[in-house]
Amino acid sequence: MTADVVVVGGGVMGSSAAWHLAARGRRVTLLEQFAPGHGRGSSHGSSRIFRLAYPEPFYVSLAVRALPLWRRLEEDAGTKLLDLTGAVDHGPAAATSALHQALTAAGRPAELLDPTQVAERWPGLRADTSALFHPEAGRLHADDSVAAFQRAAAAHGAQVRHGVRASRLTVRDRGVELVTDSEEVIVAEHVVVAVGGWAPSLLSGLVPGLPPMRVTEEQPVHFPAAAPLDWPSFIHHGGARLDSEAGVYGLGSADGVKVGFHGVGPVVDPDRRGGGPDARAVEQVQEYARRWLPGVDHTTPTATTCLYTTTPDHDFVIDRRGPVTVLAGFSGHGFKFASVLGELAADLVEGHPAASRFALGAARAR
Ligand SMILES: Cc1cc2nc3c(=O)[nH]c(=O)nc-3n(C[C@H](O)[C@H](O)[C@H](O)COP(=O)(O)OP(=O)(O)OC[C@H]3O[C@@H](n4cnc5c(N)ncnc54)[C@H](O)[C@@H]3O)c2cc1C
Missing domain, CATH: 3.30.9.10 (D-Amino Acid Oxidase, subunit A, domain 2)
Structure with missing residues (x-):
């Protein structure tokens, strides 16, 4: 099988990236190792805090960007996800x-x-x-948000596949070869890896400059x-x-x-x-x-x-090395930003530079 972009990981980050990429007309396949609504990662349950309040202007402006994109997802998926309770x-x-x-x-x-x-x-x-x-703060429904991103991505043409684990990723001359747990080989021009707590094991050796992650x-x-x-x-x-x-x-x-x-x-x-x-x-x-x-x-x-x-500095990792874009290290405060972080991932796939705060390697700076 071949794809334009394969997104590995169907938590909130990978699902958001799949939505943005599919809405831009990319041929997207999203692979998630577990069943829809599983509780073994970071994005499950009925609630996550949405808030604009951060001491640093960088994160305030990122949350401000995220807000209308949650509303756009609600419209696209036809469901309410964000209640502003303050x-x-x-x-x-x-x-x-x-x-x-x-x-x-x-x-x-x-x-x-x-x-x-x-x-x-x-x-x-x-x-x-x-x-x-x-x-301008409140509650996002976590399970419903992940499902909404995936449904909206599928409505824009993405293939959303559950129960498929990417076992090996190999960077080739023109893209990435991905082998699944059932030995299916998928070749893609680009892969977005958004595997939450599995990032250290799947990405080590594949992406230089990855910070250590607990x-x-x-x-x-x-x-x-x-x-x-x-x-x-x-x-x-x-x-x-x-x-x-x-x-x-x-x-x-x-x-x-x-x-x-x-x-x-x-x-x-x-x-x-x-x-x-x-x-x-x-x-x-x-x-x-x-x-x-x-x-x-x-x-x-x-x-x-x-x-x-x-990550050691508690900032996220959102960057690209060749055909591999990484979304990782979202600790306990990433969910609220997912609507905009998927957009940043789609920008990277399309060749735009990363924010230095989220960069891999020596370019990472506050
Ligand atoms: C208790 C708790 C409370 C939180 N509260 C908030 C909050 O109030 N507000 C907020 O903004 N943030 C909050 N967060 C943080 C937020 O939930 C996370 O940052 C976010 O969910 C991370 O999403 P993710 O997509 O990176 O990871 P995940 O949700 O773990 O998604 C990664 C997915 O990749 C899949 N996967 C892994 N390896 C493979 C593979 N090889 N092949 C295929 N699939 C694979 C996994 O099965 C998983 O579904 C909280 C987190 C926790 C744990």
């Missing part, structure tokens, strides 16, 4: 004022609040020393609450009264209020994961909920697991 950030004043400054410099609405005002507006949340609200198993917990879909998303920044420096994120979802410590899970091999949620880690999230989330029933946790793939 977001509450709280913690040390240095953290909230840096976010406030970055949002207002970008011309986006944001208001600083004190913990009493937070308690009045959102009685389920207890805020730390200082707080910030910005309305793959960890994170464990968010859902708690029952009244009207969870009305909750704002929230981030509790570490360093004030929060014992953990890691910070805590949360949001309302169809499964309850989701709460997790950011990036504290153990390193894992994505093909050899343990037996599911760790009881001690669940207790720590319950203890957090008891202290800071009076609006949830902290006695009834439901835990889930998910992979983070993290």
Whole structure:
């Protein structure tokens, strides 16, 4: 079989890249090793936070670009994916004022609040020393987003194939030869590799300049609450009264209020994961909920697991080497940007340069 572009990996990033490429008229094949809606990577479940608030203008402007592209996907796929409920950030004043400054410099609405005002507006949340609200934030439905990207890609002519694992990739004189787990050989002019936690193993030796990436198993917990879909998303920044420096994120979802410590899970091999949620880690999230989330029933946790793939500088990898474009290292904050990152991948395939922040090798710069 031959294809113009093969996208390997049907998580949110590969699916977005397939949508953008197919919409530009490319002949695209998307390969995903597992079944639709699987829960073994990073893009499953009912919710991900969407927010514009980052201390760095670079990420604020990237999130601003992502917003209309989510709306375009909703139109193209005929489904609602993003609910803007607003977001509450709280913690040390240095953290909230840096976010406030970055949002207002970008011309986006944001208001600083004190913990009493937070308690009045959102009685389920207890805020730390200082707080910030910005309305252009909320909840993406994760499973529905991945399905929507794939459906919209297919409507533009992409072939979406589940249950097909790319076992070997070899760069040839004019393109890439890809061998699947059933020994099918696919030859493509270009391959986009978006394999989440499998990136270190599939890409090592193939792409020079790939930064080291830690793959960890994170464990968010859902708690029952009244009207969870009305909750704002929230981030509790570490360093004030929060014992953990890691910070805590949360949001309302169809499964309850989701709460997790950011990036504290153990390193894992994505093909050899343990037996599911760790009881001690669940207790720590319950203890957090008891202290800071009076609006949830902290006695009834439901835990889930998910992979983070993290580079040393926490920036993503979005770059091209010859016929291979890499999308990797999206850690715990990539989902919100997926609608625009697929566009960046399509640009790379068409020969446009990468953002230096996301580059491979020595060109990688802040
Ligand atoms: C607990 C948790 C909470 C998060 N919360 C947020 C949030 O609130 N907001 C936010 O913006 N981001 C959040 N993120 C981050 C975001 O979800 C991830 O950055 C994003 O989902 C990464 O997507 P991906 O496509 O790179 O990886 P994945 O979703 O893992 O997709 C990679 C896919 O490639 C497939 N694959 C691998 N190898 C092969 C192969 N050889 N052949 C074929 N297929 C292959 C895998 O099966 C997988 O489906 C969170 C992440 C986690 C884990």
